[in-house]
Amino acid sequence: MPDVNSTCVINLRSDTQTLPTRAMLEAMCSAPLGDDTYGEDPTVRRLEALSAERFGKEAGLFVLSGTMGNLVCLMAQTNPGDEVILDAESHLFYYESGGLASVAGLMPMPVASDRGWIDPRDLRNCIRACDIHFPVPRIFCLENTHNRGGGRVIPFALHRELCQIAREHGLSIHLDGARIFNAAIATKTTVLEYASTVDTVMFCLTKGLSCPMGSVVVGSSEFISRARQIRKRLGGGMRQAGVAAAAGIVALEEMIERLADDHFHAKLLAEGISDIPGLSVDVSSVDTNMVYVDHTSTGVSTENIVERLRNCGVIADGRPPDQLRFVTNRHHDSATIQEALRRIRAAVVDNR
Numbered sequence: 001m002p003d004v005n006s007t008c009v010i011n012l013r014s015d016t017q018t019l020p021t022r023a024m025l026e027a028m029c030s031a032p033l034g035d036d037t038y039g040e041d042p043t044v045r046r047l048e049a050l051s052a053e054r055f056g057k058e059a060g061l062f063v064l065s066g067t068m069g070n071l072v073c074l075m076a077q078t079n080p081g082d083e084v085i086l087d088a089e090s091h092l093f094y095y096e097s098g099g100l101a102s103v104a105g106l107m108p109m110p111v112a113s114d115r116g117w118i119d120p121r122d123l124r125n126c127i128r129a130c131d132i133h134f135p136v137p138r139i140f141c142l143e144n145t146h147n148r149g150g151g152r153v154i155p156f157a158l159h160r161e162l163c164q165i166a167r168e169h170g171l172s173i174h175l176d177g178a179r180i181f182n183a184a185i186a187t188k189t190t191v192l193e194y195a196s197t198v199d200t201v202m203f204c205l206t207k208g209l210s211c212p213m214g215s216v217v218v219g220s221s222e223f224i225s226r227a228r229q230i231r232k233r234l235g236g237g238m239r240q241a242g243v244a245a246a247a248g249i250v251a252l253e254e255m256i257e258r259l260a261d262d263h264f265h266a267k268l269l270a271e272g273i274s275d276i277p278g279l280s281v282d283v284s285s286v287d288t289n290m291v292y293v294d295h296t297s298t299g300v301s302t303e304n305i306v307e308r309l310r311n312c313g314v315i316a317d318g319r320p321p322d323q324l325r326f327v328t329n330r331h332h333d334s335a336t337i338q339e340a341l342r343r344i345r346a347a348v349v350d351n352r
């Protein structure tokens with residue numbers, strides 16, 4: 001079985017598989033450093049200031065991961081026992097090991113969505129009045145782009161309408177913007193627009209932006225000072241973290257515009273896959289760098305398809321019982337995609 005990191009393997013599992021660029025590695029070597037727990041790492045401070053500026057917020061905080069960033073944002077804006085309203089298919093609800101319940105002590109109120117698009121009426125209907133029988137509804141979370149929704153963009157008009165409803169009910173608003181730059185690039189808007197109607201945003205440096213680690217949260221200065229203490233409490237106080245933050249600065253300065261290439265390659269991949277018998281994909285649903293593929297017509301299990309693909313030199317993510325996920329990133333060009341399509345066809349058609 002080919003090794004995941006072998007250069008001949010085409011790894012389409014996730015944009016988290018990206019390696020740091022040469023410019024990042026060089027920046028990491030020469031970054032001025034200090035002890036960040038004392039607020040004395042100039043490179044971390046620069047990344048935090050740059051991030052805040054990008055999002056039009058007062059301050060930023062460098063955290064170890066997106067999961068930690070989301071948790072810190074929730075904890076800084078809630079009390080244990082409060083209710084958090086969020087998409088039932090959101091990363092926060094689905095993939096963060098239940099941290100919002102076990103660590104933050106929050107009560108989730110999951111709302112259904114259509115691949116990440118929450119119907120404003122559903123949001124309205126699930127926000128309950130204050131009553132001693134209910135937990136206190138405190139915060140509403142959005143996710144953009146939407147991971148389990150296939151990298152789908154939540155358009156700004158819908159985003160704004162949902163935020164308005166949450167505000168009418170006095171809720172704080174957090175945006176899980178792990179891939180918010182993909183959303184902004186795909187819609188030719190800026191992250192400023194999305195950030196303007198929410199209190200806090202978390203974005204990942206490690207996805208398409210290719211950093212080896214880290215996420216950033218942004219919000220008001222008052223929020224960030226609370227978040228800083230919570231990060232410390234969770235074990236996220238770092239020392240010469242400028243080593244990692246240096247890569248983050250390169251990401252913000254050099255890696256955002258090129259996300260458009262990943263989106264182009266995802267479309268190319270989706271179009272090619274739609275011609276392969278047994279696989280079906282809604283090409284028009286590919287907004288950004290993800291391609292979700294339905295393999296029901298192959299008649300075999302997700303596990304089996306993933307294994308066959310792997311044996312043909314393509315790594316994909318299985319989404320049982322009937323889906324595969326492919327994600328493009330900066331290590332793929334058009335030739336890589338064409339070769340991936342040949343291999344996927346071989347795995348699915350020739351291997352029957």
Ligand SMILES: *Cc1c(COP(=O)(O)O)cnc(C)c1O
Binds near residue numbers: 065067068145206215
């Ligand atoms: C990846 C991701 C996260 C979490 O980031 P980690 O760094 O993996 O903890 C949060 N939300 C979304 C939508 C993600 O895709």
